[in-house]
Amino acid sequence: MNWAEIGTYFAAICLFVGAFFALVGTFGLIKLNDSMTRLHAPTKVGTMGIGMILLASMVYSFVQGQGSLHELLIMAFLFVTAPISANFISKVNIHRRSCDTPPELAKTEEWSTLVQREEDAGAHPEQTLSKG
Amino acid sequence: MMPADELMNLAIIVSFAAVAVSQVLSMVRLVIGPSTGDRILALDTMVVNAIGLIVLIGLWQGTQLFFEAALIIAMLGFVSTVAYARFVLRGDIIE
Incomplete structure (x- = not known):
């Protein structure tokens, strides 16, 4: 061979x-x-x-x-x-x-992956658009 | 023991069949997938299987011609997966 x-x-x-x-x-x-x-x-x-x-x-x-x-x-x-x-x-x-989903955080913080989009959030769009 | 060339032909045929069947199975997941993540994952798997099919065609015909096609499909598949995922995550691809 x-x-x-x-x-x-x-x-x-x-x-x-x-x-x-x-x-x-x-x-x-x-x-x-x-x-x-x-x-x-x-x-x-x-x-x-x-x-x-x-x-x-x-x-x-x-x-x-x-x-x-x-x-x-x-x-x-x-x-x-x-x-x-x-x-x-x-x-x-x-x-x-x-x-x-990952556990809840303190009130001032949020998971960037779980941030709601603008049309979902409605009331406070300026908070929900934070990048991360 | 089987002669080497005969075994190689059998192996190429069997791998063609296996990769084609797995392409069809991931297409099934693409259709029934309950969530968006499953559909993106099925598309990614289909791209990987397409690379396998192209490499197998190159192996079968004995040419180096199909190497560039496989490389380009690998790059485009990664970019399209990331673009789909970013579109779902952000609602936008290029911010």
């Missing part, structure tokens, strides 16, 4: 693992029954699923003799931006109150 065959086997196994994780992550997106819990499952699609598929693509390009490490760019970009978008989506969940 030479190196090309070993590389091809490795790429195939990486593809199987990536496909499995992509399926499991999206199945969790369907199956779980709470907004914040559902946030957990699709991260597996991003890191393990697509990461393994990109690794297989890299290894297979080396097997075919025109090796490239370009896919590392996509991998790094996905891994860096996944927590940021998850943070934004959880802030949306808190804002729309589709989960447990």
Whole structure:
């Protein structure tokens, strides 16, 4: 068995693992029954699923003799931006109150994520427009 | 033991099927999702799955041609997710 065959086997196994994780992550997106819990499952699609598929693509390009490490760019970009978008989506969940809200604060302070919008608040728009 | 090329073809077909099925499942969540956060999350997952499909097409055809498309879709997907979330949070994207 030479190196090309070993590389091809490795790429195939990486593809199987990536496909499995992509399926499991999206199945969790369907199956779980709470907004914040559902946030957990699709991260597996991003890191393990697509990461393994990109690794297989890299290894297979080396097997075919025109090796490239370009896919590392996509991998790094996905891994860096996944927590940021998850943070934004959880802030949306808190804002729309589709989960447990954080505890009440003192009267002079408020959570910036829970600030009511102008048309919702009505009476005191100058207080509710505070940025944070 | 299966020959390497045959196993690779089988792996590519199986991953195409799996990623396509997960694309359809996240589309189901996009339609039924009870809250706005679920819909944004389903769109984000669909973008990630689209990157996977494009990389798989590049792997299947043996070209490096589809790399730029996957990179651009990764960037646009992140920006659109953040834009949707900011629109829900603020009622405005650029303040």
